[in-house]
Amino acid sequence: MSTQTPQISGGTAAEIADSVRGLVERGRLAPGEVLPPVRALAEQLGVNRNTAVAAYRDLARSGVVVSQGRAGTRVARRSRVPQEGFAAAGALRDVGTGNPDPRLIPDLAPALASVADRGPVLYGEPTIDRDLGSWALDWMAPDVPVPAEEVRLTLTSGAVDAVERLLAQALLRDDAVALEDPCFLASIHLAQLGGYRAVPVAVDAEGMTVEGLRHALDQGVRAVVCTPRAQNPTGSSLSAARAAALREVLADHPYVLVIQDDYFSYLSQQPFHSIVGPDHRRWALVRSVSKFVGPDMCLAVTACDADTAARLEMRLSPGTTWVSHLLQRITHAVITDPSALALIERAGKHYAERNAAFAALLTERGLPTSPGDGVSLWVPLPVAAREVADRLTRRGWLVRTGDEFRLAEGAPPSQHLRLTVHDLDEASAATLADDIVAAATATA
Template sequence: MAEQAETAITGGTAAEIADSVRDLIESGILVPGDPLPPVRVLARRLEVNRNTVVAAYGLLARSGAVIGQGRAGTRVAEHTPMAQEGYVATGTLRDVASGTLRDVGTGNPAAELIPDLSTALHAAVGRPVLYGEPVIDRGLEAWARDWIAPDVPSDFQLTVTSGAVDAVERLLAQALTRDDAVALEDPCFLASIQVTRFGGYRAVAVPVDDEGMTVDGLRAALAQGVRAVIGTPRAQNPTGVSLSARRAEALRAVLAEYPYVLVIEDDYYSLLSQRQFHSMVGPDHRRWALVRSVSKFIGPDICLALVASDAETASRLAMRLSPGTTWVSHLLQRTAHALLSDAGTRAAIARAGAHYAARNEAFATRLAQHGIETVAGDGINLWVGLPVFARDVGERLKERGWLVRTGDEFRLDPAAGPSRHLRLTIHELDDSEAEALAVDLAEAVRAGR
């Protein structure tokens, strides 16, 4: 197809050339894996500057239509599925369901630790909500304001969205246009990678260390012109790292020079967290949002997140909601409020957070006894560093009956090389199962050496 594409591609600007290639892909003239003409060849035929073709290929790459392979050229991207939380590939799902494989990579909370919804659902049933009424349940709004107020830099407005991912997607859409740059933690939460890619934004990686997003990394990203920053103040997924007070202060100092860059803090773990909340948003920052989902503690099926933000961001976010869902179901809002305002439920959530922390700490101790040193951070998962490539260890564990997630899925830059980390969800293993996994993991590492 390369020869046919070379003569079919038209255009005199980068946008026109990119649109022409998209048309060829959509019409099936170009299919996944097909090479695009070399930059030099296409520029000569179209009688444009080589930089124009480079820019066109860049637009296509950022939209996910093509993939650059260095000296191997540029090819139409394969339609490979993206990794998702809790998701198991179809072929593997059969093995998990049959018990052949034990899945310790789901990222899911423990079902038995999610509060019983029956009483709250009964309390949520009431007068029907009609068009034109307030979009936020008054009881939930009052409770949420008291909860959030101590952790935000200034006066705020409250918005309810259908979960944290929905909030982040709409926040980016109201502030950015296609090809704008977004600073993301690296390694990164899977949903943030997906939202950025599907929105056509350009991800700029900011490394994460044991105190959170790095200062030099954020400074470098801002210098590249990012228009939004997405950070996780506590229980960063996948690493489990939380921002220290010192690091948060340093990040605020860097961001003070960029007050109109949108800063989104995804505090998804909030009520379960064993760490204090520290914000990277300073008191004078102009564009910011704090997102708190309820999925990890009252269930993923309660698709609801609370978004506190400055007035301008809240206004734009409301406009992004108005053409579509308009509001989140008041049945969900009332159910969430009934649970979150109940002292017994709050105590159960606190016990769940302590349980996850204790199980991760215990497993880290087991690994240390087998020669694998790991620091248990905050969160549902455990981030395990390895002396060998994680992908090889993952394959060996699969042979031993374990399904794990390697750090490769969370990397923003595949060119950075294979990961040496596993992200494990082990809180549902009993002691004997945990010991078996630790032994198998240690043996898989030894085999890799």
Template sequence: MGTKAATLIIGGTAAQIADSVRGLVERGHLSPGETLPPVRALAEQLGVNRNTAVAAYRTLARSGVVVSQGRAGTRVAQRSRVPQEGFAAAGPLRDVGNGNPDPRWIPDLGPALATAAGRRPVLYGEPVIDPGLKAWAQQWIAPDVPTQTQDLHLTLTSGAVDAVERLLAQALLRDDTVALEDPCFLASIHLAQLGGYRAVPVPVDAEGMTVEGLRDALDQGVRAVVSTPRAQNPTGASLSARRAADLREVLAEHPYVLVVQDDYFSYLSRQPFHSIIGPDHQRWALVRSVSKFAGPDMCLAVMASDADTAARLEMRLRPGTTWVSHLLQRITHSVMSDPAALALIEQAGAHYAERNGSFADLLTARGLPTEAGDGMSLWVTLPVAAREVADRLTRRGWLVRTGDEFRLEQTDERSRHLRLTVHDLGEEDAAALANDLADAVHAAG
């Protein structure tokens, strides 16, 4: 039944039980890896219904406090480092799971930096959005929002992840529910865990977030929905016009649920933008960042939102970071006004699409049918458990990411997907990886 510390759990509701367990963990009375009482035993111990204990454990699992291991029981989560986007500690391995852009296709920031640095300093109390950037941002984002340009409310944040974090924080309280795509962008998983939100998974297929999945999440009372309209990470799926229309119809019945569209791949995408935000929706935001095409160090995102959300964001920005550096704004505006830089960004988008498509063809020819979606990486479906294949690829010198990392809820069933970033591989290396992957699948099978 676990240790004596487990008998200290108290509470008569799911929320009280979850808070009790969280407190015991925070005070060190329950240690990482320690087994909690089975659901039935905990219900008897506290004199509550079994479903109440189940709900408490589910809340704790979604908050990252415990890990459900099926018949092996429920354990306090280990304080291990959670997966992050970007380069991993690969050592001598070739990292093909990092999701990074290729530096060769990022515009040179030198001229833009010299121009921006040569202008007068910005002082306290001045407008938080530089006039030049604001004019460009309005042209960039206005055609895709459900409002008139003159009514457009813009906010700048330090990247798309910062934007989503602030949006959720101004709309949700701890234990509120948020609908997230499943499989999910790693940063979104972290935001839900750190914010104490209960993430409701919405399955993703080739046309994006599914209609039935969203309807089910809304029926569960979610207060916010985060959707990726193009190049969904990790699957590469983009919303079709038909799917977006169907999702708008479902959301029309819930106009006060906050809908966040994270269009992070914008300029690089090979797919058209389709919005799930209808013209009468009351709480919404469209986020576009520059990091994928101007470079990850360019931490700037433009967000358009309804007036109420914009006002709430302004209040949240006041106590801390009140604006994004005007130097960064001016560099961004300079780059995005340079015809040569824009041409390079367009070539970059074509390059990523071509390399992903080429590698998908290599895998298909080797008996692993693969469709190249949009985005920096490929989502590869395997006939065997991905972890076994990943281990075998490690022995052949490759570091990959398995689909297990992108799941909202960990289960005993192992993922059969890999996310591969292959756009910077030459023809010889790409063929070698495809051969090694096919051999690893055959050996694992």
């Protein structure tokens, strides 16, 4: 696009922004196209330079354009983020799904039957069902920094919905948010959709790193999203010492919103260690039921400070977007059923045992691997993961490489695979282990 293009018009910042937005919507400005420099646009339109600056700033905040410093201002691209779940594998065996085992998800039929005769819920009634609220308080209260009588609970349609709403009430476009790197796919997606600037925080075997968090806070992040256990994709969980060190770093930033996404809670084989200290002012603990009651049960419980809770409640007011009481009652019926709880406990042990067994297979074959916690396994490789993934495709396997979970721009190619292997039988697991080692050690 020429810097003297006559397409953009307007005499005020609002008019100029509307003009650019209209050109983008009509396809006359394509994604990635460079807009005129501020000085050139101001001269072309006969306006003050500050007016052009304000127009571009408004466009950036609304996600229409992206400012790239000396590289100029471009029309934003709409990039797709990989999603969890099954891929179009065709004849390939998909071991990158991240899905729980359907055989270890409780049957919802008895729960549905038990709540079917409880009558309708009308507008204006409490958003949280009484029985579920009592159970949820017992679930959350031991792990938050306030006494049980001060805990404020909010229900959302899953953990991703909770994190999105928490970030939306705390951040503006271009605000910085600290995310783990490698990162949960949905968190990457949320940052892109919200127009937030994602600041990567490295993750090691003990979870979010202290130096990484300190660097992010120095960059002015206004929110931190941390997975305290079963971090996706690495499977790492915070140790008590690491959590204490992170609390110490955060003590100097009490108004930074800290979101702890404890999505694996009931299934985790690791203890919960919080990074939120008793004096921290903005915090939220999010726990979903999707991994143990089923992904289609879109319900998560959030405990947070009073101010954050009030903002969330305004966005989930009765009559608009509360979580279905039918889902709440089914969830409560499942989570208080001894047989369902026994199955959930068995599921957590099953994932841990199968991941440990597969990690042992790889280690025995010369590829040292630690099982971590969670549904999936994080496998280190001696070469670029994409090369191994390509070779595994030719052997009939579809895998996910660590590249899909990376945040840092310009980072070297990942040398990790994230595998979901808990549903493989012994023979299939041995074959996959052999194929991974062969693919990782093959010469180009």
